[in-house]
Amino acid sequence: MISIIIPAYNAEKEIERCIESIINQSFKDIEIIIINDGSRDDTSKIINRLAKKYPILKAIHTENQGAYNARLTGVKESRGEWITFVDADDTITPNAFTDLYALINDQNDIIVGTININNKRIFKHQITGTLSRQQYIEALLTYKTSIGPCAKLFRRNIFDNIQFSKIKIPVNEDLLLLVYLAAHSRNIHIAKDIICYNYIFRELSMRTAKMSIESWTLLFNLIESIIKPLNNESVNIALLELKLSRIRYQMINLGQYLNPRYELYNQVINSPYLFALSKEGQQIVQLMKSTIRQCFAHTKYSVYILCREIINKIR
Numbered sequence: 320m321i322s323i324i325i326p327a328y329n330a331e332k333e334i335e336r337c338i339e340s341i342i343n344q345s346f347k348d349i350e351i352i353i354i355n356d357g358s359r360d361d362t363s364k365i366i367n368r369l370a371k372k373y374p375i376l377k378a379i380h381t382e383n384q385g386a387y388n389a390r391l392t393g394v395k396e397s398r399g400e401w402i403t404f405v406d407a408d409d410t411i412t413p414n415a416f417t418d419l420y421a422l423i424n425d426q427n428d429i430i431v432g433t434i435n436i437n438n439k440r441i442f443k444h445q446i447t448g449t450l451s452r453q454q455y456i457e458a459l460l461t462y463k464t465s466i467g468p469c470a471k472l473f474r475r476n477i478f479d480n481i482q483f484s485k486i487k488i489p490v491n492e493d494l495l496l497l498v499y500l501a502a503h504s505r506n507i508h509i510a511k512d513i514i515c516y517n518y519i520f521r522e523l524s525m526r527t528a529k530m531s532i533e534s535w536t537l538l539f540n541l542i543e544s545i546i547k548p549l550n551n552e553s554v555n556i557a558l559l560e561l562k563l564s565r566i567r568y569q570m571i572n573l574g575q576y577l578n579p580r581y582e583l584y585n586q587v588i589n590s591p592y593l594f595a596l597s598k599e600g601q602q603i604v605q606l607m608k609s610t611i612r613q614c615f616a617h618t619k620y621s622v623y624i625l626c627r628e629i630i631n632k633i634r
Contacts, residue, residue: 321346321401321416321472324393326386330407331360337407338369340517343585351376352393353407357383362407365509387484387492390468396477402475404468407589408519419472422513428504429455430472432515434465442518447511449467453551455507459497460542460557464509466494480624488538490530490569495541501510502545529573535565535584556592562597563587563603572620576613602624 323341327334334353341351353366355378363380370378379396381389390404402419403527415432422430427449434442445463446454458464475499488495501507529537539562546554549613565586566577577584584607606612 320397320399320419321349321403322393322397322475323349323351323403323405324390325351325355325405325407326332326360326389326393326616327353327366327407328360328383328386328389329354329358329360329362331358331362331365331450333408334362334365335369336362337405337410338373340410341405342373343413343468344411344416345414346420349375349398349416350397353378354393354397355418356386356389357381385484385488385492387488387496390496391478392485394475394481394613395474400475402473402478403471403517406469406518408468408516410514416472418513419510419515422510423472426506427508428474428477428542429463429500429507431507431509432470432513433511434470434516435469435514435519436518436520438517439476439513444509444511447509449508450507452501452504453504453549455504455509455555456498456546456549457497457551457554459494459501460554460561466491466497468493468496469518473500474504479503488530488534491538491565495538495545498542498545498585502549529575530569532570532575532577532581532583535570536586537580539566539583539586552592552595556595559590559592560589560597563600566607569611571613571616574617576610576617577607578610 325337338351351373353376355363355366366378370376377396379392381392384392394402403416419430419432433444436442442465444465446458450458455464459466481499484506539558542558546558562583566583570577579585587604587607598605606616
């Protein structure tokens with residue numbers, strides 16, 4: 320059985336379409352668990368009605384706890400040997416689980432498909448085939464594969480010791496979950512040709528998502544605690560590159576400047592892996608060392624966004 324877990328927050332406009340796409344797909348040995356994560360609209364009424372209509376659907380209502388904990392709540396309530404996640408505003412393709420399930424073997428603990436983004440383009444993994452946990456985590460941290468939990472099958476036992484998060488991480492909590500699951504897997508198989516998920520990408524929500532430097536530091540520290548036992552240099556370098564990418568695009572560009580009083584600043588500046596950085600990574604390290612240069616980079620980015628919005632309105 321595959322347990323399909325859907326965290327839903329204020330999803331009254333999309334949730335029914337999402338459920339229908341799952342009900343109508345070809346793989347039938349499933350259960351659907353919807354976690355109403357403290358919605359303030361009519362999501363609860365809709366999923367209660369759908370639960371009466373479809374016996375395989377279970378509705379669970381909780382206070383708002385964030386997508387990470389909502390997903391783990393669903394895992395705790397599930398019965399399937401395999402777990403998958405679907406976001407409430409997305410849909411799956413008709414043969415999604417049939418195609419993914421066909422790739423299961425005794426050694427693969429995660430099966431990865433690919434995604435149709437806004438019906439405009441297909442996400443292309445830069446690495447495919449069967450990977451070790453170290454190879455997959457490195458690919459996750461360097462964005463060579465999809466970092467969301469959707470379009471994937473997870474063997475149930477890799478969730479056995481995972482803990483609920485005591486904090487809400489508004490950005491990249493999916494990456495944290497995937498790194499944990501990968502670290503507790505044997506092999507991961509990435510299939511580049513199985514398009515199994517229709518993803519709605521909202522650029523505005525991504526662009527305005529903002530997290531404090533302290534919260535980013537906590538996220539990175541959590542990831543580091545997961546990968547530390549692997550003792551793998553390539554993975555550690557990949558995490559450093561990820562830190563620098565987020566510093567540039569999610570902190571400096573959004574007006575959060577780093578200096579020596581921040582733990583994250585000192586983690587980067589004193590990293591033993593600076594020698595292995597890409598050219599872009601080295602440039603970001605130099606940018607970090609000057610508040611004036613950070614301010615200029617933020618201003619330049621703000622002007623770029625403003626001009627792009629003006630052009631879009633004209634069009």
